[in-house]
Amino acid sequence: MPRRAAAESQRDRRAEILAAALDVFAEQGFAAARLDDVAAKAGVAKGTLYLHFASKQDLFEKLVSGEAAPVLGQLEGLVRHAHGPTIELVAALQAIFVREVLGTRRKDIVRLVISEGPRFPAIAQFWHREVVSKGLAVLSALARRAAARGEIEGDALVRFPHLFMAPLLMAMIWDGLFSPFAPLDVPALLQAHRQVLFPSGGTKP
Helix, strand or coil: CCHHHHHHHHHHHHHHHHHHHHHHHHHCCCHHCCCCHHHHHHHHCHHHHHHHHHHHHHHHHHHHHCCCCCCHHHHHHHHHHCCCCCCHHHHHHHHHHHHHHHHCCHHHHHHHHHHHHCCCHHHHHHHHHHHHHHHHHHHHHHHHHHHHHCCCCCCCCCCCHHHHHHHHHHHHHHHHHHHCCCCCCCCHHHHHHHHCCCCCCCCCC
C-alpha cells in the first residue's frame, strides 16, 4: 500500500475508534467502559487500539482534545478578531456553543465529565486544563473588553467570567433531563441572559 494511502487508512481507523469510544463512554460511563467494547464497536482487534492509544485514560483524553479543539479555536478566533459591541460577541459565542456542543455529540462528553469527574479526579483535572481553563481565558478577554469599553457596570463579570457559561451549562443539563416533557426555549433564555449581563443593551451605561 502506498505510504499516503496507508497514512489515510490509519487516520480513518483512528477516527473510527474515537467515534466508537464516544458511543461506549456515553452509554456506559468511564468506569464501566472497556477497551474490548470500544474495539468491538469499531470493528477492530483490541490490539489495534493499542497501536493508537496507550490506555483507556489516553483514549478518553484524545477524544476530549479532538472534540474540544475545533470549538475552542472558533471561540479564540472570535475574540481575536472582535469588532462591534461585546454583547454581539457574546451572542456569537453562545451561537457557537449551541451549534457545536448542544447540537452535537460533544454534549455527551461534557455530561460524562460532570457525572464521572468526582470519582475520577484525573478526568476532571484533564478537562479543566485542556478545556475549562482555555475557555475561561476567552471569556475573561471578553469581560475585560466589555469593561474597557464601558459596556458593563462593576467588576463582577471580570472577576467571574464563569457567568457567561451559566445558562449554557444549564441548558445542556436541562436538555438531557427534562426536554422530553418540558422543552426549554434556549434562544430566548440566552437572549434574556445577555440582557441581564448588559442591561444597557451593550452601550455605555
